[in-house]
Amino acid sequence: MTITFEFLGSGTSTGVPCIACDCAVCTSDDPRNKRLRCAALVKSGATCVLVDTGPDFRQQMLRARPPRLDAVLLTHYHADHVVGIDDLRRFNLLQESAIDLWADAPTLARLRQCFDYIFSDRHRPGLPSVIPHTVGGEAFTIGAVRVTPVALDHQILESQGYIFTAESGGPAIAYCPDVKRVPDASLERLRGVDTLVIDMLREKAHPTHMNLEESLAAVDAIAPRQTFFTHMAHEVDHAAVEAKLPPSIRLAYDGLVLDVG
């Protein structure tokens, strides 16, 4: 069985276009320069796993139309990755069940603060309903999808990347949208994956995200067969930046679907 990976969003926290910006990328006609906030849909067989519920979650579900969600994985608690979580209630209604939610301990703690009503003991119908699971270092399985977490240094906090393989085996795809530095232990886990999806904010340096130079160095260290850059800001013109890259490294865009395996 293969893994299908869909980019629901490839933009940084502001989204592209940015509010009230007249720059060449924000006003571009190239659909690949329109970026919702980062999220991804991973499918294998009948299993459907969502990564992150950012502010564009509803819009992303209307476009991608997954019939159900078997689980939701969160990378970290930054607003651009979690604030759409309330809209999960639509899937609760459809599936008539709570949805498994996987996140690291700091992310779950922050969600309990910001969305106390979701985690309340006095749960009422119509509210989102999740079953929280804490992501540690161990791999876990959701239906036909095997998930291996990789801890990433996002400077102000740790974020989780995830490596996906079909439960039956085959090539791996790694998703690492918010990272400044890959710790050595995580480099070991990532080395040699078939497909790498990794943070590349822009060419200019940034305190918490990799820029082009840092992302290229990470690709060198990990040595995947192919790479897609994501979490891009409005300084990145799709065609202009992609023209500088070797064929094995491409820029992601919203709606791009990869078949791995």
Ligand SMILES: [Zn+2]
């Ligand atoms: Zn982000």
Ligand SMILES: [Zn+2]
């Ligand atoms: Zn702009």
Ligand SMILES: [Zn+2]
């Ligand atoms: Zn972040």
